[in-house]
Amino acid sequence: MSSRSQAIADILTRAILDRRLVPGCKLGERELSEIFNVSRIVIRQALIRVADDGLAQIERNRGAFVARPSMQDAMEIYDALTLVEQGVAAQLMDRLGPAGWAELRQHVERQRQAVASGNHALADVLGAEFHTVFVRLSRNKVMQEMHAQLVRRTTLLRALITADFDYCNLLDDHARLIELLEKGRLKQAMDMIDAHHRQVVRGYIMDRQVFPELTPREALEPYLLNAGQTPEIQTKNKTGEKGRTGVHTHVHAAK
Amino acid sequence: MSSRSQAIADILTRAILDRRLVPGCKLGERELSEIFNVSRIVIRQALIRVADDGLAQIERNRGAFVARPSMQDAMEIYDALTLVEQGVAAQLMDRLGPAGWAELRQHVERQRQAVASGNHALADVLGAEFHTVFVRLSRNKVMQEMHAQLVRRTTLLRALITADFDYCNLLDDHARLIELLEKGRLKQAMDMIDAHHRQVVRGYIMDRQVFPELTPREALEPYLLNAGQTPEIQTKNKTGEKGRTGVHTHVHAAK
């Protein structure tokens, strides 16, 4: 197993992507160290990792906060995502074998079945996963990691916008993309990817107020099930928190 | 000013890219902490940053080493770089204004003058910088950072290969790329980028033995000029290193 700071960074990442830790939420070292029952140093290392991934930002002498990407950031992220997926599409058109196309079609089919059976949660996951599978078929780990990071950041964006529609569930887009690529119509496929993402960005309204839904402790509790072996700490916290538990703004105010 | 660990990570990165710290070189925490005169924890945080960037790898309970990318890694990195630069080329063809084209041409011209005046060092830097300028003109910070990371990794690769030719100095390629893009010949431009990179990878011979050219202390000394204020530590090290200074393999043996 890797280091504990990596494990904690993974949990924080999950919590952010699950929108349990919302953009602007303060990630205090002491608070997190008490939650995970580790020292502040491990937390710092975890925060460095999360910040390097673009999901948090560290301000000197102020602390770490869940990232609040701007509209400009959103456009840049989607532009980059478009670029990567278009490039992968071009590569796959040349290099992908029958087994690969079959896997893609099978994935879409599974999602179709999920939609048909009313399992919207699964359909959502499969819809988002399509892009990941798509890139994985390029058999390029470097590109996979780059793409995955971009996807994580788009997922974070979805905490800041009013999502009118589930863009990932556009089954038709995915199915048509496969069809176009197999027929060698690269230009049309790339335009579709571009339109796909442009449509999403156009729907963005980023002035939505983000307010604290959960405290970090509440947000992170579900991820600690396996490692929770110190109720003593929790009681200690309850008794030791004194008066500062009252009103706690967990949202980083815009400057 | 950012944190100390970030500054040290930057220095380590520079030293790796300058090939003063060669692939496989062990980056011991204690040794680095003595070199930079900081605590081991700061070094750990710096190493995490460098490793996240792909220039080092951390093995649990064994320590950090300068990354030794495989031939497979090299191909994937260049594939990704090709993909990104092709995508940027396509974007620039649509969106770049006259000022942008002028900047590109001016950059090539400056490199041409450097070559003409025999300043090969400057020509090298400008040649490598061309790709960076190219991507910067996309005005997409996300993509810029992604591209910069890929470039750093290719730079690391050059420590592992026998560089028969200076691929970045192919002035003609750069000039022709601009010309093609301005004329709207996207397909040809993209093929040129692909050929450019493919040519480089084909020239790679990665079974070159990497042997320790410098100890970390020697490698990092030039970067410490501004912050060097503790000769006391150095003398203490000299007297305190005892017998383990003898033969020290700085190269991580291949498994």
Add this chain to the structure above:
DNA sequence: TTTCATTGATTGATATCCAATCCTGTGTTT
């Protein structure tokens, strides 16, 4: 009411200590 100063809290960083793990050298056994 505005400005300034003090105080409290948090971060950045150090030093020291301990446990776990890896590497190595030595000694023993076959």
Add this chain to the structure above:
DNA sequence: AAACACAGGATTGGATATCAATCAATGAAA
């Protein structure tokens, strides 16, 4: 002599306590 086992050293991963620097918020003074 070769293979194995074991013990010790060295290094990493981590905890804890402590201190300085900085930010934020409160309260006092003009």
